[in-house]
C-alpha cells in the first residue's frame with residue numbers, strides 16, 4: 001500500500017520534475033552566458049501562464065497553441081530588456097543587474113495586474129487520463145512533461161550542432177577568446193538573454209498545463225525560489241544540468257511528501273519545502289558548484 | 296606601405312586613462328615590435344586596436360580604412376586578429392573544435408581546409424592531439440593552439456601579445472622561429488608585444504618603446520640596441 005503510493009507519487013514527481021527542469025533552463029542559460037542572476041525569473045513564468053489562459057479562454061484554442069505565442073513574446077521581451085537595460089549593466093557590479101532584473105519582475109507583475117486584475121484564475125482543459133494502476137495521469141500533464149523534455153533535447157542540439165549555439169558556447173568558455181575569433185559577443189549575449197527569457201515564458205505554458213489554476217500576477221515568486229534550488233542542483237550555469245536538477249527536485253518533493261504524510265500530526269506540504277531548502281543548503285556547503293559538472 | 300596606422304590613441308578602463316596618445320605604424324609584411332615594462336599599456340593598445348576596449352580618442356587606420364570605431368568581429372573579417380595575452384582558449388573544447396572556432400566567420404570558413412593544412416604543417420603536434428580537450432594540454436601546446444586558432448581566421452595581420460610568456464627557454468626559441476616563418480613563408484604582417492626584449496629585437500624589422508601609455512622611442516632594432524640610453528631607461532638589457 002505504502003509502496004504503491006510512493007511509486008505513484010514518484011511517477012508524478014518525475015512528470016512535474018521535467019517541467020520544473022524546463023522552468024529552470026532559462027535561468028541557468030542567462031547565468032551561464034551573462035553571469036546575471038535573473039531575480040525576476042518567476043514573473044516571466046507568470047507571463048507564460050497568462051498567455052496560456054488567454055489562448056485557451058479568449059481564443060478558444062488548445063493550450064498547445066500557446067507555445068509559439070509564449071516563445072515569441074518571451075524572446076521579444078528578452079531582446080527588449082537586453083538592449084534597453086542589461087547591455088549597459090553587464091560590466092557593472094553584480095548588485096546593479098540584480099536590482100535591474102528584480103525591478104523588471106515587478107514592472108511585469110504590476111502591468112499584468114493593471115490589465116487582468118489580481119484575482120486567481122484558472123481553466124479546465126479536458127484531455128482524458130492515463131491509468132497506470134499506481135497513479136492516474138491526465139494527458140495534459142504528460143504533454144507538458146514530454147514537451148519539456150523535448151525542449152531540453154532541442155536546446156542541447158542547438159548548443160552543440162548549430163553555428164549560433166557554438167558561438168554562444170565559446171562566449172561562455174572565454175569571451176575574449178570568442179572576440180578574437182570574430183564572434184559578435186554582444187549579439188551572443190542578446191541572443192542568450194532572449195532565448196533564456198523565451199524558454200522561461202514557454203515553461204509557464206507547460207506549468208499551466210500541469211496546474212491550470214492559481215493564475216495571478218504574483219504567482220511567480222514561489223517558482224523563482226524553486227528555480228534557484230534546481231539551478232544549484234544542476235550546476236548553475238548549465239541549462240541541461242538544470243533539466244536533470246528539475247527531475248531530482250520533482251522526485252525529492254513528491255517522495256518526501258509521501259514519507260512525511262505517514263507521520264501523524266505533520267502538515268506534509270509545508271515540510272517538503274523545508275526539506276527542499278535544507279537540501280539546498282547542504283548541497284551548497286558540500287558542492288558549491290552543484291551536483292553536475294559546470295563550466 | 297603602412298598596413299596599420301595608430302594616431303594619438305586614447306583609451307583606458309572606466310575613468311582610468313591608460314593610453315596617452317601613442318602613435319605607431321606597422322609596415323606591410325614586417326614584424327614590428329612593441330616593447331616596454333609591465334603595466335605601461337601594451338596589451339591595452341592591442342585590445343583597443345582590435346576594438347575589445349573602446350577608444351576615447353585618436354584614430355586607427357587599417358589598410359587605408361578608418362576602423363577607429365569598428366567592432367572587433369568586423370575587423371576579424373578584414374583580416375586583423377589578436378593572439379591575446381594569457382591564451383584565452385576554449386578549455387573544454389577539443390583542439391580541433393578550438394581551431395574550427397577560429398574559422399567562424401564566413402570568409403574564414405570558406406578557406407577552412409587550407410587553413411587547417413597550414414596550421415597542421417606548422418604545428419604537427421596539433422594534428423596528433425586534435426581530439427584532446429584543450430584545457431588538458433601543456434602550456435606550450437596551448438600557446439600553439441592560440442596561435443593556430445588566430446591563423447584559422449585567415450588573417451593578413453596578427454597582433455601577438457607575449458606569445459612566449461611562461462614558456463621554457465627552448466620553447467621560446469620555437470615560438471620566435473614560428474613568428475619569423477609566418478612573416479617569411481605565409482606573408483603575414485605582425486605586431487609583436489614581448490617581455491623578451493633580446494629575442495624580440497632580433498626578430499623585429501622596426502621597434503617602438505612604450506612607457507606610461509606613450510611611445511618614448513622608435514627605430515630599427517640596431518639603433519635601439521646601439522643606444523645604451525634607451526636600453527637602460529626602458530628595457531633593462
Ligand SMILES: Nc1ncnc2c1ncn2[C@@H]1O[C@H](COP(=O)(O)OP(=O)(O)OP(=O)(O)O)[C@@H](O)[C@H]1O
Nearest residue numbers: 308311313331332333334335336337338339340380
Ligand atoms: N581589464 C582591466 N580593467 C582595469 N584596469 C586594467 C585592465 N587591464 C589592464 N588594466 C590596467 O591598465 C594598465 C595597463 O595595463 P596593460 O595590461 O595594458 O599593460 P601591459 O603593458 O600589457 O603590461 P604587461 O607587460 O604586464 O602585460 C595597468 O595599470 C593595468 O592595471
Ligand SMILES: [Mg+2]
Nearest residue numbers: 337338339380
Ligand atoms: Mg600585457
